[in-house]
Amino acid sequence: MGIEEFPAITTRLDAVQAWGRSNSLWPLAFGTACCAIEFMSVAASVFDLSRFGAELIRFSPRQSDLLLVAGTVTFKQAPILRQIWEQMPDPKWVISMGVCASSGGFYNNYCTVQGIDQIVPVDVYIAGCPPRPEAILEAVMKIQHKIANPRTTPASQFLVKEPHFDY
Numbered sequence: 001m002g003i004e005e006f007p008a009i010t011t012r013l014d015a016v017q018a019w020g021r022s023n024s025l026w027p028l029a030f031g032t033a034c035c036a037i038e039f040m041s042v043a044a045s046v047f048d049l050s051r052f053g054a055e056l057i058r059f060s061p062r063q064s065d066l067l068l069v070a071g072t073v074t075f076k077q078a079p080i081l082r083q084i085w086e087q088m089p090d091p092k093w094v095i096s097m098g099v100c101a102s103s104g105g106f107y108n109n110y111c112t113v114q115g116i117d118q119i120v121p122v123d124v125y126i127a128g129c130p131p132r133p134e135a136i137l138e139a140v141m142k143i144q145h146k147i148a149n150p151r152t153t154p155a156s157q158f159l160v161k162e163p164h165f166d167y
């Protein structure tokens, strides 16, 4: 029995909305160090982020829904990162790429933020220094899964603690 025999397909509006959102992510790359170079390779032809519908990299927060923080973040940069995140329209998601963004990495010093979750809520962390391009693709897929399956994703994943940061 072919699809042509059915005059209509039924679904839910929120399912269509989630499907559309998950397959048309517009990333904003907040690249501050070497991880940003690795991210560039993901956008290039070999790994081809375009296959996941997320190739339209914007450098305008008002046109983006996926903030990808790639690199070390200093306390001087922290207010800028926070402002960019605040300017992004809802719904929005955040990927922390690499140990520097996720925990400060080996820059355990006075000027480095020890994890961007002190500044913005993070949805997915990527381990590594730098993470392999495959890991970045997996993070994008995790975000897509989270968006497309709001009912099956554990509620705890949506309880992102609002960070507190004194500028």
Ligand code: SF4
Pocket (backbone or CB within 6 Å): 033, 034, 035, 036, 070, 071, 072, 097, 098, 099, 100, 101, 105, 128, 129, 130, 131
């Ligand atoms: S995690 Fe490694 S590759 Fe990424 S910004 Fe830090 S030092 Fe560079």
